[in-house]
Amino acid sequence: TQLLEQSPQFLSIQEGENLTVYCNSSSVFSSLQWYRQEPGEGPVLLVTVVTGGEVKKLKRLTFQFGDARKDSSLHITAAQPGDTGLYLCAGAVRSGNTPLVFGKGTRLSVIA
Amino acid sequence: NAGVTQTPKFQVLKTGQSMTLQCAQDMNHNSMYWYRQDPGMGLRLIYYSASEGTTDKGEVPNGYNVSRLNKREFSLRLESAAPSQTSVYFCASRRSGPDFGEQYFGPGTRLTVT
Numbered sequence: 001t002q003l004l005e006q007s008p009q010f011l012s013i014q015e016g017e018n019l020t021v022y023c024n025s026s027s028v029f030s031s032l033q034w035y036r037q038e039p040g041e042g043p044v045l046l047v048t049v050v051t052g053g054e055v056k057k058l059k060r061l062t063f064q065f066g067d068a069r070k071d072s073s074l075h076i077t078a079a080q081p082g083d084t085g086l087y088l089c090a091g092a093v094r095s096g097n098t099p100l101v102f103g104k105g106t107r108l109s110v111i112a
Numbered sequence: 113n114a115g116v117t118q119t120p121k122f123q124v125l126k127t128g129q130s131m132t133l134q135c136a137q138d139m140n141h142n143s144m145y146w147y148r149q150d151p152g153m154g155l156r157l158i159y160y161s162a163s164e165g166t167t168d169k170g171e172v173p174n175g176y177n178v179s180r181l182n183k184r185e186f187s188l189r190l191e192s193a194a195p196s197q198t199s200v201y202f203c204a205s206r207r208s209g210p211d212f213g214e215q216y217f218g219p220g221t222r223l224t225v226t
Contacts (some may be wrong), residue, residue, distance in 0.1 A: 033215070042116075042202050042217025088155065090215070099145060099170065100215060104154030
């Protein structure tokens with residue numbers, strides 16, 4: 001069974017601070033996705049990383065896929081209250097119809 | 113373009129009652145999923161349907177049944193609700209194929225079983 005461990009589970013920071021969220025596994029994934037979920041809504045895709053070592057940037061968010069494709073990180077620069085939410089990583093074992101494996105999430109609260 | 117829709121949004125049941133959660137997607141996706149989300153437990157897969165006419169168990173299928181009515185619709189049924197099934201239920205869909213498509217989620221159904 002593939003598992004994705006996310007850390008930290010909870011994070012509360014002040015506006016303007018930087019933070020990093022980690023997603024780790026002992027298994028190799030073909031790709032890894034990051035989702036953000038706001039209260040009362042379903043998760044929404046932020047990014048998909050496919051190649052080992054890949055780095056993608058989305059405004060103040062930087063996503064990295066580990067060289068061995070077993071881990072990923074999300075770094076937020078100068079966090080804003082609008083970044084508040086639950087961040088979920090999800091791994092694909094292979095393409096096609098195999099369900100994604102989800103981590104339990106990191107709940108981020110950015111205080112103004 | 114509505115994406116993934118779920119009904120109802122809220123439901124309160126008494127122990128032993130039954131109900132069906134409805135889900136529909138208009139993106140012509142082959143794969144559809146039902147998850148439950150509980151505090152500290154993340155998203156747990158209940159059942160999924162890789163294509164019309166097929167369904168498979170996920171991580172926590174006990175107490176649930178599903179029907180893939182057609183390509184658009186995937187329903188989740190609780191035959192005899194239990195308090196342990198109090199949760200937020202999400203339906204999702206994703207295209208299948210050689211790439212790694214985005215998974216689209218519905219807004220969720222908040223179910224309380226008393």
